Amino acid sequence: MCASPDIADTPPRGIATFRALxxxxxxxxxxxxxxxxxxxxxxxxxxxxxxxxxxxxxxxxxxxxxxxxxxxxxxxxxxxxxxxxxxxxxxxxxxxxxxxxxxxxxxxxxxxxxxxxxxxxxxxxxxxxxxxxxxxxxxxxxxxxxxxxxxxxxxxxxxxxxxxxxxxxxxxxxxxxxxxxxxxxxxxxxxxxxxxxxxxxxxxxxxxxxxxPHQAAPIADRSLWQHLAEGFLYTWENRTIRLLLVLMAVFTIFGFSYFVLMPVIAVQVLHLREGGFGILFAFSGVGALAGALLLATSAGRVSKGALLCGSGITAAVFLMLFSMSRVFSLSALFLMGISGGLVIATASINSLIQEIAPDMLRGRVVSMWTFIFGGFTPLGALYVGSVAHLGERIGMPALSLLLGGAICLLAIIAIMLRAPWLWRLR
Missing domain, CATH: 1.20.1250.20 (MFS general substrate transporter like domains)
Known part of the structure; x- marks a missing residue:
């Protein structure tokens, strides 16, 4: 179904940020x-x-x-x-x-x-x-x-x-x-x-x-496993969804994994105690909240493809800057940019794949987004931990974040060059 039957005849007054309400x-x-x-x-x-x-x-x-x-x-x-x-x-x-x-x-x-x-x-x-x-x-x-x-x-x-x-x-x-x-x-x-x-x-x-109103997918005589195979086949054959999920995997492994190194950055790089670490962590939450509200305001005014590419590049650049920062105030600012950018990018991917996928396949396609978002997190932790261990030997405990930001940036640029229509998706 593509329309909600319960919409008010006239939307309540207020800013566009809350129009879904x-x-x-x-x-x-x-x-x-x-x-x-x-x-x-x-x-x-x-x-x-x-x-x-x-x-x-x-x-x-x-x-x-x-x-x-x-x-x-x-x-x-x-x-x-x-x-x-x-x-x-x-x-x-x-x-x-x-x-x-x-x-x-x-x-x-x-x-x-x-x-x-x-x-x-x-x-x-x-x-x-x-x-x-x-x-x-x-x-x-x-x-x-x-x-x-x-x-x-x-x-x-x-x-x-x-x-x-x-x-x-x-x-x-x-x-x-x-x-x-x-x-x-x-x-x-x-x-x-x-x-x-x-x-x-x-x-x-x-x-x-x-x-x-409930619209059940036509099941016929297909088993659950045939239903799963149909979802995999559709995702693989749809180039746009395939590229979006690849970007999601890159963001999950190399972007969101900065959380793992937060205690290390706080103690070894910024020389913070418990209270300072708590404040630094709070800045990440504030940035994510600000990014979500900015996205809610921008939705419908800016194309989703442009939001995805712009926010992904922003998060990647701030991640690299955060890895090189030695000043608390700058690190907090960069951290807000990372979390806000990643929230906008991942939410844009979620929205795009839901709009592209037909209703009868939407649950299976969204489950692949969820699988990547939740299931690839341990891979990101493994990457960050192993590279950070090598970085500590050369005096760069945040090396994995620097490389992760660079990988995210290169992935976005590569996909934009190979599929320039992606950033124009509405």
Whole structure:
């Protein structure tokens, strides 16, 4: 479906940044996400604190970094195994019902973790199992939720809606950890988990009130695996989508991986302590939020191809500058440019592939975007870590970021030269 049936006859007054909110269904969806995502980031902060406490009790503080990394890794593993299957299921079924099921599952898991923590029965292996289960839920939720947005707003306001979703996510990334730090002193870690579980009620309430006509893909006698093969074949044969996903892979491996080296840059290059590192990290969130809001304002006024290329080049250049900076204020400024540019670039890719792909294939195509975005992150961490280790030997701990920025820049230039029509995509 290409149009949203719930649009108001006349959009509310205000700046174009929030025009996707004129769709009643999207307002329900977006407002619920706004509450739930704050809870999710609160939980992420409290969970790290809980793991640190459990590991210190069992193995000593020297093992804390190892187990934090292990839990993060096992939480991302389901992305490799289930995301593409989730995209096929989204095309075969009712996206709204799938999202309701995944959100309800995430709520129950958060409440269970909260009860285990509150009663004192919590053990480290519980947190590991929880990370795997939540990762599995997210693997089915993310591609379905991304593909569902077009059914809420139609194609015209899709990029604006994606940008508004990104702005909520990044605002929650700033607010959630700060609120969690304050609330943990009042209600404890268990209280944070229970509050996060309760926050899912806002999403579920909104989803249950949404009414959109369902268009199921014609399945005939094809199996799930044939359905998957059809999605792969379409993606491979569509040159535009193929190039967009290649760019997405480059940004994920060589762009977003700067997060891995943030502690190293803060300590070895900028000589910051804990407070300074926290402030530097906050600048990344502020830049991402600013980029999302800028994208929401620019959507419809500037071609998506131009936004993609311009923001990708901006992020690549700022990444190289950040790798060479030795001044905190400049590093913070460059960091905002990196995060803002990457948010605009990846959201533009998401919007373009959703608009290009036919409705009957949208879930599968979006699942490939999700698979790259989530599944290639460990590859980026491996790249950054190995090259940074070599860089430290020659006094350049940020060498991997310099090379990563250069690779991103060269990839954009190469694709623009081989496919000059890409940057003119509307």
């Amino acid at each position: 004129r769709h009643h269904n999207f307002r329900l969806f977006w407002s619920g996400q706004m509450i739930s995502l704050v809870g999710t980031w609160m939980q992420s902060t409290a969970q790290s604190w809980l793991v640190l406490h459990l590991v210190t009790q069992t193995y000593g503080v020297e093992k804390s970094s190892l187990y934090l990394g292990i839990i993060a890794a096992v939480g991302s593993l389901p992305t490799f195994f289930f995301t593409l299957i989730a995209g096929a299921l989204a095309d075969r079924g009712d996206k709204r019902r799938i999202v309701i099921a995944t959100q309800a599952g995430a709520m129950l898991l958060a409440l269970l973790l909260g009860l285990l923590t509150y009663t004192g029965y919590i053990r480290l292996w519980h947190v590991v199992v929880y990370a795997v289960l939540v990762g599995t839920v997210n693997a089915f939720d993310m591609p379905t939720r991304q593909a569902y947005v077009k059914e809420l707003v139609g194609g015209k306001d899709l990029l604006n809606a994606i940008a508004l979703n990104s702005s909520v996510f990044n605002a929650a990334r700033i607010i959630g950890p700060a609120v969690a730090g304050w609330l943990m002193t009042l209600v404890g870690v268990a209280g944070i988990f229970l509050l996060n579980g309760a926050s899912y009620l806002a999403v579920l309430a909104g989803l249950l009130r949404i009414r959109t």
